[in-house]
Structures are given as structure tokens and as C-alpha cells.
Amino acid sequence: MSKREDINDDRDLLGPSAQVPSEIPTGVDRRKFIVRSAVISAATVMNGCTRSETEQKAPPPAPESAPAAAAAGAPAVPLAADLNVVMKQKGPVLTTVDEFYKVGPGPSSSHTIGPMRITYDFYQRAAKLPADQLAKATKLQVNLFGSLSATGKGHGTERAALAGLVGKEPATVDPLFLDGLRDKPDQVFPVKLGSKSIDVSLKDIIYDAPKGDFKHPNTMTCKLLAGNDVLLEQEYYSVGGGFIEWKGYTPPKKNPPKYPFATMKELRAHADDNKTTIAKIMLANEMSITGRSEAEVNAFIDKIINAMVATVKSGLSMSEDDVLPGPIKLHSKAASVYKRAMDDKFQADRGIGVLSAFALAASEENGRGHLVITAPTGGSAGVMPALVYALSEVRKVDRQKIRDGMLAAAAIGYLCKHHATLSAAEGGCQAEIGVASSMAAALTATAYDAPSLVVENAAESALEHHLGMTCDPVAGYVQVPCIERCAFGAVKAWTAYAIASNEIASRHRISFDETVLALAQTAKEMNSKYKETSEAGLALSVVLC
Ligand code: SF4
Numbered sequence: 001m002s003k004r005e006d007i008n009d010d011r012d013l014l015g016p017s018a019q020v021p022s023e024i025p026t027g028v029d030r031r032k033f034i035v036r037s038a039v040i041s042a043a044t045v046m047n048g049c050t051r052s053e054t055e056q057k058a059p060p061p062a063p064e065s066a067p068a069a070a071a072a073g074a075p076a077v078p079l080a081a082d083l084n085v086v087m088k089q090k091g092p093v094l095t096t097v098d099e100f101y102k103v104g105p106g107p108s109s110s111h112t113i114g115p116m117r118i119t120y121d122f123y124q125r126a127a128k129l130p131a132d133q134l135a136k137a138t139k140l141q142v143n144l145f146g147s148l149s150a151t152g153k154g155h156g157t158e159r160a161a162l163a164g165l166v167g168k169e170p171a172t173v174d175p176l177f178l179d180g181l182r183d184k185p186d187q188v189f190p191v192k193l194g195s196k197s198i199d200v201s202l203k204d205i206i207y208d209a210p211k212g213d214f215k216h217p218n219t220m221t222c223k224l225l226a227g228n229d230v231l232l233e234q235e236y237y238s239v240g241g242g243f244i245e246w247k248g249y250t251p252p253k254k255n256p257p258k259y260p261f262a263t264m265k266e267l268r269a270h271a272d273d274n275k276t277t278i279a280k281i282m283l284a285n286e287m288s289i290t291g292r293s294e295a296e297v298n299a300f301i302d303k304i305i306n307a308m309v310a311t312v313k314s315g316l317s318m319s320e321d322d323v324l325p326g327p328i329k330l331h332s333k334a335a336s337v338y339k340r341a342m343d344d345k346f347q348a349d350r351g352i353g354v355l356s357a358f359a360l361a362a363s364e365e366n367g368r369g370h371l372v373i374t375a376p377t378g379g380s381a382g383v384m385p386a387l388v389y390a391l392s393e394v395r396k397v398d399r400q401k402i403r404d405g406m407l408a409a410a411a412i413g414y415l416c417k418h419h420a421t422l423s424a425a426e427g428g429c430q431a432e433i434g435v436a437s438s439m440a441a442a443l444t445a446t447a448y449d450a451p452s453l454v455v456e457n458a459a460e461s462a463l464e465h466h467l468g469m470t471c472d473p474v475a476g477y478v479q480v481p482c483i484e485r486c487a488f489g490a491v492k493a494w495t496a497y498a499i500a501s502n503e504i505a506s507r508h509r510i511s512f513d514e515t516v517l518a519l520a521q522t523a524k525e526m527n528s529k530y531k532e533t534s535e536a537g538l539a540l541s542v543v544l545c
Contacts (some may be wrong), residue, residue, distance in 0.1 A: 243422075420517075
């Protein structure tokens with residue numbers, strides 16, 4: 001069978017409904033039973049499949065024994081049901097590329113870009129208060145909670161939050177401004193609010209309770225005070241990938257997409273029914289949701305591609321002796337790996353080495369707090385740029401094919417955000433590097449004109465082999481394991497493409513939608529210690545001296 005002949009997916013021919021038992025078996029924990037049944041039902045709806053014979057014969061979940069309960073460890077912080085990031089999972093995907101691919105300072109989209117956007121938003125709200133209220137203002141104060149408090153110091157969250165408060169935006173902030181805050185932490189900045197000028201400094205950004213009953217693990221509050229009186233207060237959430245929400249948030253109204261989809265199955269059906277590609281469906285949706293022209297969408301994507309290429313170039317140009325900021329004293333290795341890999345006598349080794357070097361380069365830029373692109377996050381900011389750089393600068397793939405790849409990759413990110421999460425504080429590293437690798441696999445397959453099923457299979461494979469990956473950054477710095485993890489994510493993306501484009505596509509057993517469900521479920525059940533708290537794993541076993 002040729003590669004092109006085998007794309008008629010027979011998975012949809014499976015039966016119409018799953019047989020989910022409605023009775024809770026005796027001795028089985030009620031919560032486990034309900035969760036398991038819900039996952040099976042969701043899989044049924046998304047895939048149109050009955051449970052497999054194996055699944056139907058599978059024993060019910062084991063009764064909650066004492067050791068199992070102990071192994072479950074600390075419960076994860078549950079997400080409030082009224083957060084938009086939770087509610088919007090019910091309708092069609094409405095995310096757009098300009099919301100998704102964001103340029104901003106590293107090292108973390110949720111801990112730097114999100115908080116900077118939040119304090120910038122609060123500053124703008126405060127500036128709109130009536131003049132008589134502003135005249136009474138004496139102080140601006142930001143409190144960081146949950147994961148923002150637990151690992152914020154290593155992420156530079158306080159510097160990002162202060163930068164937003166003094167009117168800096170993530171896409172345009174000069175990283176040297178943030179470096180300056182690190183090197184001279186006592187600096188004081190006047191913030192103009194009406195006729196008032198209020199001095200702010202890093203002392204106004206408070207690391208508050210790391211644990212508590214928060215709506216989201218990345219919660220923060222911003223206050224404008226008049227002495228002890230609160231003139232304005234807003235609770236915010238940095239929900240992953242630089243996306244933000246606040247208490248009472250309602251998403252902006254958007255036009256309906258031309259091709260509504262909430263699953264990969266639906267997205268691929270649009271592509272196949274219209275004899276076109278996933279990328280073309282995504283482009284049509286971008287245009288219908290935002291009202292932008294094709295040229296405008298392409299111009300934005302070009303900006304992101306160029307920024308990705310620039311971050312790899314900038315990372316490769318750093319000295320081999322450069323040491324990244326922070327207590328780990330980690331040496332930059334991108335330039336060394338690149339130079340030495342280029343000398344490899346075996347072509348395949350050279351390919352893996354230089355692809356890794358590209359990912360290390362962009363990821364080290366993230367570690368330096370320089371400008372990176374969320375794809376989908378700051379911690380994973382080396383993965384997509386590595387593939388974009390390899391395809392455009394090394395393989396010289398046509399620009400339009402790379403644009404198409406960026407749109408297919410965005411579809412992967414949107415679906416993971418829609419049904420699972422992009423936030424390590426919610427789902428561990430599988431939600432960052434796993435999603436990034438899956439996106440990069442879809443990018444590569446699309447750039448090489450793979451049929452839609454092969455694009456799906458490549459993305460599925462890359463995501464599948466990151467399931468369960470925890471987030472345990474050493475000392476709270478997005479360096480170890482993050483930087484090398486980007487290199488592995490990039491190489492796995494290439495491997496996923498290599499397998500998907502060479503296997504018989506219709507025999508690929510696992511659908512992307514099934515793997516996204518597994519991502520969501522694994523995220524829910526992952527011990528909270530492994531969700532960007534630096535309380536376990538490598539963060540515990542590595543001793544810095
Ligand atoms: S371990 Fe993974 S998820 Fe956690 S900070 Fe590092 S890259 Fe991000």
C-alpha cells in the first residue's frame with residue numbers, strides 16, 4: 001500500500017455509542033468511578049467509537065486502598081467551574097493566532113508574560129478612575145498566590161509584574177529593562193495616575209500564600225490603595241500560555257468560524273470533505289472569526305516565524321562560556337552543541353545534533369529572560385522555533401508551507417487548550433513541552449505536504465510520548481530540566497513526523513482526540529507537587545552548592 005492510498009481512516013466506522021456502566025460497582029470509590037466513566041463517555045463523543053472489547057472487559061477501578069490513597073498524594077488545586085478557560089471547552093474552538101502566538105520576555109508565559117499583561121491591564125483600569133479618587137491614591141500593591149508565589153522568584157514574576165505596572169507591554173518591553181530590575185532591585189519608578197504620581201518598586205510585589213483555596217493555581221490580586229482603604233481591587237488568573245482572566249471575566253464576542261470544530265475528528269472532516277488541508281480550514285476560520293484578510297493573517301504569521309528564527313539566531317550567537325542567570329550557574333551549550341554537531345561524520349547524528357542546538361538556543365534565550373514566542377508557552381519556547389529554523393533556514397522550505405505549518409500547529413495548541421491545558425501549574429510539563437512537540441510535529445508534516453491524517457498522527461504520536469511528564473524546575477528556574485527538554489521535544493517532534501509519514505496511516509491506532517483526553521485526565525490526577533511548585537522531582541533531588 002502506498003503512503004497516499006492508506007489515508008482512508010477506518011476508525012470512524014466503529015459503532016455509535018459507548019457502553020458505560022451506570023451502576024457504581026460495590027467497593028469502588030465513587031469519585032474514581034465517575035471520573036473514569038466521564039472519560040470514557042467523552043472519548044465516545046469525540047471519537048464516535050464504542051469502548052473496545054478490552055475496555056469493556058476491563059475490571060472496574062480498584063477499591064481505594066490505603067496505599068493507593070497515599071500514592072495519590074496531595075490533591076491538585078481544582079479549577080473553578082466559572083473560569084472561562086474551563087467553560088469554553090464546551091463550544092467550538094474560537095482561539096486565533098494573534099491570541100495564541102505571543103511575543104514576550106521569558107522565562108515563562110504564565111509566570112512572566114501573564115503577570116505582566118495582568119498588571120498592565122490593572123494600571124489601565126486604575127487610570128480610568130474618577131479624578132477625585134485618584135487624588136487620594138497612595139499605593140499600588142500586587143499579591144502573588146499559588147504557583148506564582150511558589151516558583152515566581154525563579155521565573156522573575158515580581159520583575160514582570162512591576163514592569164506591567166509601570167506601563168511596559170510583553171511584546172515591546174526591552175529585556176534590558178527586566179535585567180536592570182534584577183541587577184538593581186531597589187529601583188523606584190513613578191507611576192502617573194491622573195494628577196497623582198505613585199512610587200512603585202519590587203517591594204510592592206508581594207509573594208503571598210503558595211497554597212490556598214484559589215480559583216486557579218496562578219492567582220494574583222492588584223490593589224490601588226488610599227492608606228488602608230481600597231480604591232480598586234481586581235483578582236486575576238494567569239491561565240497558561242500568556243492568556244489571562246479576571247474575576248467576572250467574559251470573553252470578547254467573536255464572529256462564528258466558517259468551519260466550526262471542537263475536535264480533531266471534526267477539523268479533519270472539514271479538510272477531507274472540502275478536499276483541502278487542515279491549514280486552509282484554519283486560515284478560513286481565522287479570517288471569519290477576526291474579519292482579517294488572508295494577507296493580514298499571513299503578515300502576522302510571518303512576524304511570528306521571523307521572531308522564532310531571530311530567537312534561535314540570537315541564542316546560537318551567545319558565547320560558549322555564557323552562564324545563565326540564577327543560582328544553578330548553568331552554562332549555555334547551544335553554540336558548542338551546534339559547532340560540534342556540524343563536525344559529526346554521520347549525517348543523521350549531525351541532523352539530531354543541530355536540531356537540538358536550535359532548540360537549546362531558543363530555550364536558553366528564554367532562560368535569559370529575552371524575548372521569546374509562546375508556542376504554546378515560555379518554558380517550551382525552544383521546540384517550535386527549532387523546527388521552524390530547521391525547515392526555513394536549513395532545508396529552505398517554501399515560506400507558504402511554513403505558514404501552513406504554523407496554522408496546523410496552532411490547531412493542535414488550540415485543541416489541547418480547549419480540552420486540557422497549556423499550563424504546567426494545571427498539568428505539568430506534558431502540557432508545555434508535550435503540546436509544543438505535538439505542534440511541531442504537525443508543523444513539520446504540514447510543511448512536507450502530508451495528508452491530514454498523517455498530520456494528525458504525527459501530532460498524536462508526539463503528544464502521546466510526553467503524557468505524564470511532570471514539571472519540577474530546579475530552584476524554580478526555567479532551566480533544568482526545561483532547556484534540554486526543549487531539545488528532546490524538538491527531536492521527538494521530528495521522530496513523530498518520521499514515523500507518521502512512513503507508517504500505514506490508517507493503521508495508526510490512537511486518535512489525537514483520545515490522547516488529548518488522556519492529557520486532560522492525567523493533568524487532573526497528577527500530584528500537585530509536580531505542577532510547577534518545585535517541591536518534588538528534580539527540584540528536590542538536585543542539591544545546589
Ligand atoms: S519543567 Fe517543563 S513545564 Fe516545568 S517550567 Fe520547565 S519546561 Fe515548563
